[in-house]
Amino acid sequence: LxxxxxxxxxxxxxxxxxxxxxxxxxxxxxAELDIPGAPVLQVPPSSRPAGAIKASKLFPxxxxxxxxxxxxxxxxxxxxxxxxxxCAYSVPKGARFHDINVxxxxxxxxxxxxxxxxxxxxxLLLTGNTGTGK
Numbered sequence: 001l002x003x004x005x006x007x008x009x010x011x012x013x014x015x016x017x018x019x020x021x022x023x024x025x026x027x028x029x030x031a032e033l034d035i036p037g038a039p040v041l042q043v044p045p046s047s048r049p050a051g052a053i054k055a056s057k058l059f060p061x062x063x064x065x066x067x068x069x070x071x072x073x074x075x076x077x078x079x080x081x082x083x084x085x086x087c088a089y090s091v092p093k094g095a096r097f098h099d100i101n102v103x104x105x106x107x108x109x110x111x112x113x114x115x116x117x118x119x120x121x122x123x124l125l126l127t128g129n130t131g132t133g134k
Contacts, residue, residue, distance in 0.1 A: 002114055016062040025058050031067050067105070069112070082108045 006017045023030040059065050060079050068079040082105050089103055101107075110126070117124045 003109075006065070014064060014066055018066070021065055022059060066109075069109075082112075085112070 001021060002017075004015070006021070009017055027109065029101045030034075045090055057079065060068060063081075069082050070077050071080045071085070083103070086103055086108055091100055091102075114124065114126070
């Protein structure tokens with residue numbers, strides 16, 4: 001959900017989506033869905049698809065749902081900061097300024113999602129203003 005429905009929001013929207021998703025995952029009714037006269041949201045107990053990974057812990061406190069990635073490399077799924085999923089960066093000796101590409105949390109996130117989509121032959125189009133790290 002974070003990188004499908006939640007990817008199209010701005011910074012203010014990210015904060016709201018973080019609160020909304022955490023409420024849903026704790027099986028609370030978010031205020032946005034508490035509409036008088038509307039049907040009550042009910043999630044079937046076995047709505048998880050076969051083979052899906054179940055995280056034993058909800059998103060870590062003190063971070064938004066956008067700040068962490070799930071890591072299954074050690075067996076049990078664990079939350080990790082995005083920047084800890086890549087090697088530490090150092091500027092190569094003699095590198096020219098325009099050849100330096102310092103990874104940011106956004107470039108790591110986009111790189112990961114792009115790699116997954118390309119590996120599965122899913123067409124994609126990255127859009128955005130100049131200088132936004134596409």
